[in-house]
Amino acid sequence: MLRLADIPMVETRYVEADDSMAAAVADLDSPVVLKADAEGLLHKTAGGGVLLNVHGADRIMEAFRTLRSRFGSALRGVTVQPMAEPGRELLVGVRSDPVFGPLVVFGLGGVDTDLIADRAARLAPLTAADADLLLDGLRSSKALWASGQLDRAAVRELLLKVSRLAELVPELAELDLNPVRVRSDGCVALDVRARFERPSATDPFLRHLRD
Structure with missing residues (x-):
């Protein structure tokens, strides 16, 4: 919907909690940011649901496991985005x-x-x-x-x-x-x-x- 409205949005990929993170980010340049989509998590940063500046496939997988461990069964998935320029x-x-x-x-x-x-x-x-x-x-x-x-x-x-x-x-x-x-x-x-x-x-x- 945002693309059709020509609203600028950072490239975003969504990985469900049980899916393969490695396959989803195979062609995505690092560093990236991972954001948890978890039940009851309204403010991702304050709630520990944002991991910034993650470099390389191994670190991305480690960050994915960290969010799984942190939110348990409440985790529905994770969004992955390239790090945006400061502003x-x-x-x-x-x-x-x-x-x-x-x-x-x-x-x-x-x-x-x-x-x-x-x-x-x-x-x-x-x-x-x-x-x-x-x-x-x-x-x-x-x-x-x-x-x-x-x-x-x-x-x-x-x-x-x-x-x-x-x-x-x-x-x-x-x-x-x-x-x-x-x-x-x-x-x-x-x-x-x-x-x-x-x-x-x-x-x-x-x-x-x-x-």
């Missing part, structure tokens, strides 16, 4: 409101998401002006963009693409792209979580209140 971590997402429809959410991401809770939201569909208001709507926005070292235009484009996706897929009740790693030359989503549900029937005229 600032942000959050871009969607929340569906039962009356007004989808809201696009923007804020600080990664470990800062719950620690600082600096977020802004606007109703979809976003205009270019709406996207700029989101980018400037955080308490930390001034410091975030002041250096000029982060690709603001790429994040702005990502917000517009996520807004369009929320319009085209009404079943998308929630979407979290967290973190989105932003550099001077673009941005890329490193993790995604989505929830789908059948939209309830609403008064069609409510949508026109936003036009």
Whole structure:
């Protein structure tokens, strides 16, 4: 779905807990990061579900065994991704409101998401002006963009693409792209979580209140 929406996402492979990790990563360049998909694990880093900078096939297999041992029967699988270049971590997402429809959410991401809770939201569909208001709507926005070292235009484009996706897929009740790693030359989503549900029937005229 993200590929069809042209949303930049790091290459991701998923290995179920009982599958062969060696076969899944045979042609993947290292270093890589392994992330556990385990029942009840919401914050992977804080919960010990992320192993960074793993080099070589032997170390990847060892890391896979470590996650199996750490989470036991709760482990459903492991995602494997190449290590991304350093950058600032942000959050871009969607929340569906039962009356007004989808809201696009923007804020600080990664470990800062719950620690600082600096977020802004606007109703979809976003205009270019709406996207700029989101980018400037955080308490930390001034410091975030002041250096000029982060690709603001790429994040702005990502917000517009996520807004369009929320319009085209009404079943998308929630979407979290967290973190989105932003550099001077673009941005890329490193993790995604989505929830789908059948939209309830609403008064069609409510949508026109936003036009």
